[in-house]
Amino acid sequence: MSPAATFSAVQTALSDLLRVHAPQAVLLAQLGEEVLRVQAHGPAEPSGPDLVPPDEWFDRGEMTWLTRDGALLGLLWTDAGQLVPDAAVQVLTMLLAAARLDGQGRETEVMVTQLPVATAWLTGELLVRKVSRPFLELFELSEAEVTGRSVQDIFADRPAWLGALAQAGAGRSVRLPDEQVTRTGETFWMRGEARPYYGAASAGVMLTLQDVSGEYERAARVAALLDTDTPAALLSDSGAVLQASHGLKELLPAAAAPATGAPLWVWPCFADVPSEPVRDLVRLAATGGAARAEVELASGGSLALSVRRTSEPGLLVAQGEAGAQGGRAPLGVMNQVLSLSEDATILVDHAGRAQLVSERAATLLGVEAARLVGLAVSRVMSELGVRLFTPAGEPMALPDWKEVPLPLRQEILLALPDGTVRQMELRVTGVGGEAGGSRGSVLLTLRDLTALRRAQAKIRHDARHDSLTGLLNRTGLREALGGAAPATQGQTVVCLDLDGFTELNAALGRTACDRLLIQVAARLNDLAAETQGQAARLADDSFALSLPGLGAPGALARVEAALEVPLRAGSRDVAITAALGVATTQPGQPGDAALTDAEVALQHAKRQGRSQRSVFDPALRAQVARAFELEEALRGALDKDQFTLLYQPAVSLRTGRALSAEALLRWNHPTLGMLSPNAFLDLASRSELIAHISEWVVQEAVLGRQSVRGALGKRFEEWAVSVNLSLEELRRAAGLRRLLPLLSAEGAPDIEVAAGSLLDHSQETLALLEQLRSLGARLSVDDFGEGETSLSALTRFPLSAVKLHPSLTARLPGDEKSVTLVQATIDLAHRLGLQVVAVGVEHQAQLDMLRDLGCDAAQGYAITPPLPASELVEWLREH
Numbered sequence: 063m064s065p066a067a068t069f070s071a072v073q074t075a076l077s078d079l080l081r082v083h084a085p086q087a088v089l090l091a092q093l094g095e096e097v098l099r100v101q102a103h104g105p106a107e108p109s110g111p112d113l114v115p116p117d118e119w120f121d122r123g124e125m126t127w128l129t130r131d132g133a134l135l136g137l138l139w140t141d142a143g144q145l146v147p148d149a150a151v152q153v154l155t156m157l158l159a160a161a162r163l164d165g166q167g168r169e170t171e172v173m174v175t176q177l178p179v180a181t182a183w184l185t186g187e188l189l190v191r192k193v194s195r196p197f198l199e200l201f202e203l204s205e206a207e208v209t210g211r212s213v214q215d216i217f218a219d220r221p222a223w224l225g226a227l228a229q230a231g232a233g234r235s236v237r238l239p240d241e242q243v244t245r246t247g248e249t250f251w252m253r254g255e256a257r258p259y260y261g262a263a264s265a266g267v268m269l270t271l272q273d274v275s276g277e278y279e280r281a282a283r284v285a286a287l288l289d290t291d292t293p294a295a296l297l298s299d300s301g302a303v304l305q306a307s308h309g310l311k312e313l314l315p316a317a318a319a320p321a322t323g324a325p326l327w328v329w330p331c332f333a334d335v336p337s338e339p340v341r342d343l344v345r346l347a348a349t350g351g352a353a354r355a356e357v358e359l360a361s362g363g364s365l366a367l368s369v370r371r372t373s374e375p376g377l378l379v380a381q382g383e384a385g386a387q388g389g390r391a392p393l394g395v396m397n398q399v400l401s402l403s404e405d406a407t408i409l410v411d412h413a414g415r416a417q418l419v420s421e422r423a424a425t426l427l428g429v430e431a432a433r434l435v436g437l438a439v440s441r442v443m444s445e446l447g448v449r450l451f452t453p454a455g456e457p458m459a460l461p462d463w464k465e466v467p468l469p470l471r472q473e474i475l476l477a478l479p480d481g482t483v484r485q486m487e488l489r490v491t492g493v494g495g496e497a498g499g500s501r502g503s504v505l506l507t508l509r510d511l512t513a514l515r516r517a518q519a520k521i522r523h524d525a526r527h528d529s530l531t532g533l534l535n536r537t538g539l540r541e542a543l544g545g546a547a548p549a550t551q552g553q554t555v556v557c558l559d560l561d562g563f564t565e566l567n568a569a570l571g572r573t574a575c576d577r578l579l580i581q582v583a584a585r586l587n588d589l590a591a592e593t594q595g596q597a598a599r600l601a602d603d604s605f606a607l608s609l610p611g612l613g614a615p616g617a618l619a620r621v622e623a624a625l626e627v628p629l630r631a632g633s634r635d636v637a638i639t640a641a642l643g644v645a646t647t648q649p650g651q652p653g654d655a656a657l658t659d660a661e662v663a664l665q666h667a668k669r670q671g672r673s674q675r676s677v678f679d680p681a682l683r684a685q686v687a688r689a690f691e692l693e694e695a696l697r698g699a700l701d702k703d704q705f706t707l708l709y710q711p712a713v714s715l716r717t718g719r720a721l722s723a724e725a726l727l728r729w730n731h732p733t734l735g736m737l738s739p740n741a742f743l744d745l746a747s748r749s750e751l752i753a754h755i756s757e758w759v760v761q762e763a764v765l766g767r768q769s770v771r772g773a774l775g776k777r778f779e780e781w782a783v784s785v786n787l788s789l790e791e792l793r794r795a796a797g798l799r800r801l802l803p804l805l806s807a808e809g810a811p812d813i814e815v816a817a818g819s820l821l822d823h824s825q826e827t828l829a830l831l832e833q834l835r836s837l838g839a840r841l842s843v844d845d846f847g848e849g850e851t852s853l854s855a856l857t858r859f860p861l862s863a864v865k866l867h868p869s870l871t872a873r874l875p876g877d878e879k880s881v882t883l884v885q886a887t888i889d890l891a892h893r894l895g896l897q898v899v900a901v902g903v904e905h906q907a908q909l910d911m912l913r914d915l916g917c918d919a920a921q922g923y924a925i926t927p928p929l930p931a932s933e934l935v936e937w938l939r940e941h
Contacts, residue, residue, distance in 0.1 A: 090136055115139070180197040294380060326340055372430070417503065531580055643678065
């Protein structure tokens with residue numbers, strides 16, 4: 063089958079399926095190179111090349127992903143409160159998976175016939191090519207009995223169908239007349255539709271059959287409603303009496319027989335037969351009006367007769383109105399009272415018959431209110447197909463209203479003829495009794511609680527599910543794991559955190575990243591479903607999934623494989639990595655313990671860098687606890703004056719004169735002693751602590767610079783101090799803004815930035831560095847030559863110096879390759895007008911080699927270790 067023919071057939075099948083199971087739903091489906099918008103009615107419409115849901119789908123309604131093997135095939139959206147059956151979701155997914163261009167060996171035509179409706183695919187010669195399972199079940203046939211046979215053989219006893227199919231074979235879409243089909247002793251009314259189908263190498267016909275037995279049952283129920291003591295009749299458009307109630311027959315003279323089939327106006331119960339007033343009422347009602355008049359009876363007196371159309375085409379109903387009952391409120395007055403109520407109400411007399419029915423009750427039951435008056439309520443509800451259930455779903459018998467204990471108040475489920483189920487509060491109260499103590503009428507009140515219960519259910523659902531992806535949230539996953547019985551085989555939970563998602567969000571925008579998160583969630587949900595586990599979204603870019611039956615290594619491998627294929631963001635592929643933490647409980651332990659342990663392992667993996675894995679070990683908990691305690695202590699370090707700066711001088715290798723010093727931050731922890739920045743800056747960078755620490759470092763460095771200049775006079779009036787600042791921190795909204803007053807007032811110290819941070823060649827980075835230089839700072843690249851380094855950054859940004867990473871000088875002077883590398887770096891920097899400073903120089907031989915290679919300056923233990931501010935002044939006096 064060609065792709066074009068395949069997609070045409072799939073579009074038709076998708077529309078058919080939506081029309082049967084989800085007429086209000088909207089489907090975005092990926093077919094070939096484009097996305098189509100498919101609805102139950104009307105042709106499919108192109109929606110662009112990308113599977114992108116409209117923004118309003120995120121704001122309201124329910125969105126279901128159609129996925130197969132980790133690939134997102136389509137998105138199905140319904141408005142709030144409308145549910146799509148699981149079977150429909152499965153078949154939609156199957157059809158879209160079969161239609162993929164990479165689906166080798168799949169026949170879409172065969173897959174389409176799996177629709178949950180009776181369907182037959184015929185050749186142009188009306189031979190059966192393929193049929194659906196419901197078709198076989200409807201006619202009690204096997205596939206072998208129909209495949210390859212002519213419809214002339216299969217429908218030999220249905221000439222009307224054969225004639226219609228012949229027209230479809232000639233290229234016309236036709237409707238088959240309604241016919242009865244008997245299966246296992248049960249009779250159904252079936253309505254058919256046949257239309258041409260073009261696909262594969264030849265044309266054909268697609269036949270679909272729909273069960274319309276409900277329509278015929280409703281017509282029968284209309285006739286059954288005439289079983290009443292109220293004068294009433296069911297009429298054709300011409301006025302012929304099709305059915306007459308007992309009440310109307312009782313108005314006939316004793317010797318007269320019912321004249322079924324004769325016009326109502328010739329019935330001998332009326333005076334002056336034929337009765338012109340009755341004829342006029344029928345004619346007016348047949349034209350669509352509502353007719354009511356007082357007509358004279360042959361027995362004397364009059365009858366208030368009304369004639370109107372019914373909801374069934376071609377049928378009229380004539381009905382005489384009941385009069386007021388002595389000793390009670392007039393029914394007209396009570397009807398007005400009931401009409402003001404927002405509840406569905408029915409007034410039932412002592413015999414269980416309806417006296418009054420409010421419009422809300424009639425609308426709820428799907429029947430005109432006037433039809434119910436005078437009928438036994440329980441019998442009518444049974445004939446209409448109304449059923450009662452307890453809130454737990456247990457069937458309830460329709461009560462005998464004469465025997466119901468009063469007052470009654472109970473919540474029930476009401477199953478209506480149209481297939482809907484409403485949650486109702488039923489109240490039964492007495493209206494009055496006879497003087498002898500016998501029971502009078504009762505008032506049935508049905509208050510619809512469906513919206514309230516749905517809102518409550520939605521609140522419960524939302525409290526346990528993520529609004530964007532539909533996965534469980536942390537609370538929902540913990541309940542799912544903790545609420546289940548302890549697993550006999552243990553529980554494995556994997557937690558993951560996407561690497562660099564904050565930067566990706568800034569680059570692509572929130573909407574695109576939300577769609578990436580939906581794709582990740584779809585893959586994880588598929589993976590969890592394969593092992594009958596659960597998937598959850600814990601935070602913005604953090605997920606967790608339980609994988610019962612898998613050990614830690616297998617679980618990690620499955621998750622890595624699920625994330626291996628790049629995601630789609632518009633027209634580009636986005637590769638993702640993630641930190642993974644996994645934990646496994648022992649048999650008999652609660653499953654939610656694994657979630658806690660997996661999160662501990664995840665925190666350990668994140669501290670190791672990008673794309674790291676960690677398996678939970680009890681020792682990790684102690685490490686995480688120490689990190690937490692360290693972060694808590696870090697929050698009070700500034701207030702308690704626990705930070706200090708040490709200064710490591712840089713000396714000119716040409717003159718031997720000290721030129722400047724690098725300010726090195728240290729934390730004098732009360733119990734752990736002196737800590738270097740590597741031990742705590744990562745913790746500080748996760749919060750606003752880093753901004754306060756940076757501000758303190760700059761302020762102290764400026765004071766240290768002033769103290770040297772003030773103590774040593776003109777000899778060191780150009781003394782400089784450099785500090786290490788993070789460009790990522792300065793890019794934050796409050797980063798540079800907090801430092802600007804200090805830098806402007808005192809003059810900025812020299813700034814050292816990491817070589818890796820200059821990989822970003824954006825205009826934002828350039829503007830930031832230009833602003834720092836305008837404040838008096840000389841800019842240098844720190845740790846040059848190690849890790850990721852951009853040589854073009856040396857020409858793009860306003861730099862003054864390059865500081866070599868200690869690993870470049872560590873093997874001097876004995877390693878020839880290292881000598882060559884350092885020499886080339888120094889030559890390159892000098893050609894670009896940059897000074898070169900060697901860092902981490904430990905031996906005199908290294909100093910001598912660097913001097914010979916033309917390096918400008920050096921710092922390290924070969925010159926002096928880092929010094930406190932007071933010792934720095936003394937050291938400078940001596941040197």
